[in-house]
């Protein structure tokens with residue numbers, strides 16, 4: 001499986017602009033977010049990860065369930081990801097061997113004659129709700145701990161043996177997810193930043209936590225399911241290629257963009273096979289094209305821009321405010 005991974009070289013960009021204002025005043029949004037590819041988290045493994053503005057320990061129980069928990073043991077505060085071990089259903093703290101399952105319940109205190117009563121009633125370690133599908137481990141993040149408000153849909157192309165194994169890419173960027181999605185409705189920049197011959201037209205529609213875009217008369221159809229999952233389908237004749245995007249907020253001003261690109265398997269040598277391969281290369285290449293790809297041009301803008309809460313817009317600017325209204329539902333302060 002090929003993975004493209006590039007970061008714009010240079011110093012990490014600061015969180016404030018030169019006049020001391022925050023580049024991103026908005027908090028991390030709530031939703032389901034990628035925390036690992038399923039195949040990269042084997043039973044018995046654990047690792048420390050940073051996302052949603054803090055550190056977490058990601059682990060997979062020997063019985064198969066994945067968990068994302070706060071790193072610090074509720075007992076005396078040891079870090080579960082430094083010297084801890086997965087044992088059975090639980091992650092065991094190195095200090096006194098208290099153990100916690102993927103829901104945050106304490107499952108064992110090996111030297112206690114009586115378990116503290118609270119351990120029977122409720123989780124004592126903060127644990128994020130987890131679901132696993134499409135080959136991805138997803139964590140539900142909500143700053144107030146509200147339970148999941150929707151489910152991660154199955155992406156047909158990622159669950160069908162008639163599709164090629166997705167080509168994956170990964171791009172860290174110093175901005176927040178709302179800005180990444182705003183790119184998709186900022187039709188004017190496609191001409192001026194990406195050299196598109198014309199400014200494309202498109203229609204956008206919000207539907208609860210979902211967002212739909214139809215661009216260039218059906219050539220590009222975007223389906224978004226909250227901040228952490230976007231499916232983009234490109235159609236030419238009978239050939240459709242699919243880009244599945246699952247950005248992960250590291251903190252309020254840093255995001256790792258991750259994507260998988262796939263299409264139906266076509267018999268070698270057919271015109272469909274050639275067209276699909278070319279379309280896919282074009283989309284993967286958007287990331288690494290030195291002239292017009294998002295790595296070299298969008299990222300330079302994203303890494304250094306400030307968020308304008310009340311931008312001055314003109315009639316050719318596309319549906320930027322509609323997108324922001326849709327996205328604002330995912331912020332809780």
Ligand code: FES
Nearest residue numbers: 073075076093096
């Ligand atoms: S600090 Fe974790 S078991 Fe004591």
Ligand SMILES: [Fe+2]
Nearest residue numbers: 183189294298
């Ligand atoms: Fe762009």
